[in-house]
Amino acid sequence: xxxxxxxxxxxxxxxxxxxxxxxxxxxxxxxxxxxxxxxxxxxxxxxxxxxxxxxxxxxxxxxxxxxxxxxxxxxxxxxxxxxxxxxxxxxxxxxxxxxxxxxxxxxxxxxxxxxxxxxxxxxxxxxxxxxxxxxxxxx
Numbered sequence: 001x002x003x004x005x006x007x008x009x010x011x012x013x014x015x016x017x018x019x020x021x022x023x024x025x026x027x028x029x030x031x032x033x034x035x036x037x038x039x040x041x042x043x044x045x046x047x048x049x050x051x052x053x054x055x056x057x058x059x060x061x062x063x064x065x066x067x068x069x070x071x072x073x074x075x076x077x078x079x080x081x082x083x084x085x086x087x088x089x090x091x092x093x094x095x096x097x098x099x100x101x102x103x104x105x106x107x108x109x110x111x112x113x114x115x116x117x118x119x120x121x122x123x124x125x126x127x128x129x130x131x132x133x134x135x136x137x138x139x
Contacts, residue, residue, distance in 0.1 A: 025105065032103040035122055036076050040097050043080070043089045052079055052112040053086035057099065079112020081119075088121055098122035 038059035057076040100120040
């Protein structure tokens with residue numbers, strides 16, 4: 001093998017190993033794990049090529065808009081990989097839930113459209129009891 005062939009082989013090997021390391025840390029490495037709680041607004045099954053489960057959790061409170069001057073609801077957008085978890089969440093729309101999630105540095109189309117992927121339903125709170133109208137007593 002000539003010197004040029006050896007150098008070319010090593011360069012290709014270094015580029016491939018570097019690409020594999022980049023791919024792992026960008027798309028497979030779990031950057032963070034946590035639990036979010038709030039009202040489950042929606043869970044949908046959508047996608048052009050890869051159909052994935054996408055959801056939205058509305059958390060209490062408000063956050064400032066990026067441009068300033070306005071406020072918006074505090075939403076947590078997430079994806080769900082496990083079909084059983086997604087089916088369970090579809091029955092919980094409008095209820096308060098606690099969800100365990102994993103945060104990735106990047107998204108993969110077959111894993112979902114979000115960097116946050118829900119891995120477990122921690123707790124589903126019972127439906128809010130609507131109170132009956134209060135009767136006003138006139139004295």
